[in-house]
Amino acid sequence: MRASDWRWIFRLGLWACLSLIAFLAFAPLASDPGTGHDKANHILAFLVLAGLADLAYPGSAPGRGWGKWVSLLAYGLFIETVQFFLPYREFSGWDLVADGIGIWLYVAGVWLVISASAGRTRA
Numbered sequence: 001m002r003a004s005d006w007r008w009i010f011r012l013g014l015w016a017c018l019s020l021i022a023f024l025a026f027a028p029l030a031s032d033p034g035t036g037h038d039k040a041n042h043i044l045a046f047l048v049l050a051g052l053a054d055l056a057y058p059g060s061a062p063g064r065g066w067g068k069w070v071s072l073l074a075y076g077l078f079i080e081t082v083q084f085f086l087p088y089r090e091f092s093g094w095d096l097v098a099d100g101i102g103i104w105l106y107v108a109g110v111w112l113v114i115s116a117s118a119g120r121t122r123a
Contacts, residue, residue, distance in 0.1 A: 006055070007055070007056055007057075007058070010052055010055040010056035011056040011057075013052050013056070014049065014052040014053055014056045017045075017048060017049060017052060018049070018075065021045055021049075021079070022079065025079045025082070025083060025089070026079075026082060026083070026086065026089070028086075028088045038095070038098075039094065039095070039098040040098075042076075042095050042098035042099050042101075042102060043098050043099075043101050043102040043105065044102065045099075045102065046072060046076065046098070046099040046100075046101075046102030046103050046106075047102040047103070047105050047106050048102075049072055049075075049102075049103075050068070050069065050072060050102065050103045050106035050107065051106050053068045053071075053072060054068065054106070054110070061114075062110045062114065063106070063107045063110030063111055063114070069103050069107070072099070072103055073096070073099060073100060073103065076095065076096050076099035076100075077096060079095075080092060080093075080095055080096060
């Protein structure tokens with residue numbers, strides 16, 4: 001497979017995840033799916049979204065592209081704003097913090113891997 005074929009697969013995965021997360025965030029569910037801990041769900045979801053966004057829309061280097069990260073945070077804000085108007089949900093600034101932590105964990109993880117592999121090639 002060519003790199004452009006993989007990008008389309010990651011784009012489909014990203015958009016599918018965005019749609020699924022929106023459904024889960026807006027649906028009147030009896031219990032929250034996922035890890036059982038709301039903030040852990042946010043961190044995990046946005047860590048995965050950041051990875052998919054990075055693979056679907058690659059920048060000059062892995063983990064770079066502040067536009068992607070700001071867009072994901074804007075998506076998190078959109079979810080929280082919609083939830084503010086739903087009688088069975090609530091707005092939480094802490095959820096946005098957890099979203100940001102998930103994105104940060106992805107970016108930090110990428111940079112750790114890149115730094116470790118660069119250190120191995122120099123030695």
